Amino acid sequence: MKKPNLTIVKIGGKLIENEERLTSFLRDFAAVEGLKILIHGGGNMATEVAAKLGFPTQMIDGRRVTDANSLKVIVMTYGGFINKSIVAKLQALGSNAIGLCGADGRSIISKKRPVKEIDFGFVGDIEEVNSTFIGSLLEQGIVPVFSAISATREGQLLNTNGDSVAAEVAKAMCNTYATELYYCFEKKGVLANLQDEESVLPEIDPEKYRQLLANGLINDGMLPKLQNCFEALDHGVNKICLGDANILKTGNPCTKIVK
Amino acid sequence: MKKPNLTIVKIGGKLIENEERLTSFLRDFAAVEGLKILIHGGGNMATEVAAKLGFPTQMIDGRRVTDANSLKVIVMTYGGFINKSIVAKLQALGSNAIGLCGADGRSIISKKRPVKEIDFGFVGDIEEVNSTFIGSLLEQGIVPVFSAISATREGQLLNTNGDSVAAEVAKAMCNTYATELYYCFEKKGVLANLQDEESVLPEIDPEKYRQLLANGLINDGMLPKLQNCFEALDHGVNKICLGDANILKTGNPCTKIVK
Numbered sequence: 001m002k003k004p005n006l007t008i009v010k011i012g013g014k015l016i017e018n019e020e021r022l023t024s025f026l027r028d029f030a031a032v033e034g035l036k037i038l039i040h041g042g043g044n045m046a047t048e049v050a051a052k053l054g055f056p057t058q059m060i061d062g063r064r065v066t067d068a069n070s071l072k073v074i075v076m077t078y079g080g081f082i083n084k085s086i087v088a089k090l091q092a093l094g095s096n097a098i099g100l101c102g103a104d105g106r107s108i109i110s111k112k113r114p115v116k117e118i119d120f121g122f123v124g125d126i127e128e129v130n131s132t133f134i135g136s137l138l139e140q141g142i143v144p145v146f147s148a149i150s151a152t153r154e155g156q157l158l159n160t161n162g163d164s165v166a167a168e169v170a171k172a173m174c175n176t177y178a179t180e181l182y183y184c185f186e187k188k189g190v191l192a193n194l195q196d197e198e199s200v201l202p203e204i205d206p207e208k209y210r211q212l213l214a215n216g217l218i219n220d221g222m223l224p225k226l227q228n229c230f231e232a233l234d235h236g237v238n239k240i241c242l243g244d245a246n247i248l249k250t251g252n253p254c255t256k257i258v259k
Numbered sequence: 260m261k262k263p264n265l266t267i268v269k270i271g272g273k274l275i276e277n278e279e280r281l282t283s284f285l286r287d288f289a290a291v292e293g294l295k296i297l298i299h300g301g302g303n304m305a306t307e308v309a310a311k312l313g314f315p316t317q318m319i320d321g322r323r324v325t326d327a328n329s330l331k332v333i334v335m336t337y338g339g340f341i342n343k344s345i346v347a348k349l350q351a352l353g354s355n356a357i358g359l360c361g362a363d364g365r366s367i368i369s370k371k372r373p374v375k376e377i378d379f380g381f382v383g384d385i386e387e388v389n390s391t392f393i394g395s396l397l398e399q400g401i402v403p404v405f406s407a408i409s410a411t412r413e414g415q416l417l418n419t420n421g422d423s424v425a426a427e428v429a430k431a432m433c434n435t436y437a438t439e440l441y442y443c444f445e446k447k448g449v450l451a452n453l454q455d456e457e458s459v460l461p462e463i464d465p466e467k468y469r470q471l472l473a474n475g476l477i478n479d480g481m482l483p484k485l486q487n488c489f490e491a492l493d494h495g496v497n498k499i500c501l502g503d504a505n506i507l508k509t510g511n512p513c514t515k516i517v518k
Contacts, residue, residue: 049312049335052311052312052313053308053311053312054311072340075339075340075343075344076308076335076336076339076340077335077339079339079340079343080334080335080336080338080339080340080342080343081331081334081335081338081339083339084334084338084339084360084362084363084408084416085334085416087360087362087363088362088410088414088415088416089414090414091362091365091410091414092412092413092414093414096364096365097362097363097364098359098363098364099359099360099362099363100357100358101343101346101358103343103346103347103350103356103358104343104346104356104357104358105355105356105357105401106350106355133399136399140392140395142364149343151347151350153351154351155347155348155349155350155351155352156347157343157344157347
């Protein structure tokens with residue numbers, strides 16, 4: 001039996017901060033036919049709100065720590081304002097969206113990241129995606145919109161990497177659906193030359209990935225994204241593309257990740 | 260055919276602000292058997308966060324106006340932090356909750372309140388409750404948790420009176436379910452004497468309501484609550500009770516509204 005198509009899109013923080021680009025992207029997303037899921041990051045809103053509320057951003061070894069106050073602000077901004085604003089915009093565009101975090105319907109269960117050298121605080125590593133619940137929403141014609149917040153089985157909300165949420169949701173859903181995963185960020189794709197925004201690599205396979213790694217051509221932000229991609233492909237995700245806010249427009253350049 | 264039972268509970272802001280009372284209430288709520296829906300207000304969190312963010316609370320004739328900044332903070336706090344915290348707590352108590360606002364699944368559609376003497380800003384009057392969508396969640400064993408935020412058909416989020424949300428949801432659901440509605444606030448019920456916290460009226464029928472009104476014994480906060488109650492009874496809601504955080508405990512005093 002042919003699996004129904006499912007399109008999963010992750011949009012990054014910088015896109016969300018630009019009202020015009022976000023609206024244009026959401027118009028493209030609303031026009032995608034078939035089942036779909038949106039996952040969003042949050043950009044700088046949490047940092048700005050935290051600063052105004054007098055919560056200093058805690059950093060250890062240059063890495064951000066999610067303390068109780070940061071988590072509160074992340075839930076307010078990513079899980080609240082940004083999530084519901086996107087849902088309202090999609091509804092206006094005719095997409096029957098609902099906004100969720102991982103606690104809702106136990107949809108994304110995680111474990112608090114164990115403390116090794118650094119205690120990252122309220123940060124979650126995903127353990128399980130509730131594909132039955134998410135599938136039941138899709139079958140009702142609903143478009144789930146996830147903020148990158150998961151929860152433990154004990155009900156602790158946890159800040160979670162948005163790229164990982166997208167990859168884990170795709171991996172969980174691809175058993176039932178022919179799943180395509182799109183990562184939308186500020187570049188047109190993975191660049192062969194970081195100084196040249198147009199040097200988009202059209203395709204990366206594992207061999208090419210090893211070459212890029214060996215030549216130090218993959219920057220720190222891209223590394224986990226690509227690792228997520230290859231893992232998702234191995235789990236049966238059909239197609240993965242990385243590109244900018246226009247990624248859903250036909251004929252737009254992007255980087256395709258292939259096995 | 261006997262309708263399945265549905266329990267709808269509205270909890271007010273002051274209850275939410277008290278961590279201990281909220282936890283105790285949520286334990287009682289999680290223990291309620293059968294289908295259920297929770298609707299929550301927000302208390303002072305929005306005002307406090309708005310003040311810290313430098314958004315002054317706009318008042319006209321002693322009434323609060325929801326300007327664009329207030330709405331942003333309401334969506335962050337009520338729709339985000341408070342909603343998701345309640346969901347996570349209910350999940351930990353074994354209730355499969357999901358947190359929603361009116362934009363999610365077009366569940367609560369409203370109209371921006373028309374400007375007469377006062378422009379209340381982004382405030383919504385409910386037009387339609389999507390009982391099909393809410394019913395489909397209930398049938399899946401899901402417990403919807405609504406913040407008091409609705410949305411227009413055009414996707415504008417609107418601040419909405421929580422008591423009205425509860426009444427409208429009850430009115431929409433009572434066609435399909437034998438519906439009981441509980442209003443949980445800081446008093447043990449409607450008081451015969453405002454100076455005596457123990458003077459709880461066990462029952463109010465329309466005749467008693469007219470008497471109380473005529474004698475000026477119903478304060479401004481209680482008036483719309485009771486109007487909502489009688490309207491909901493007229494629409495077929497089976498039972499309505501007003502009481503404090505212990506309202507769901509057996510044998511606790513409360514005021515029952517009857518036809």
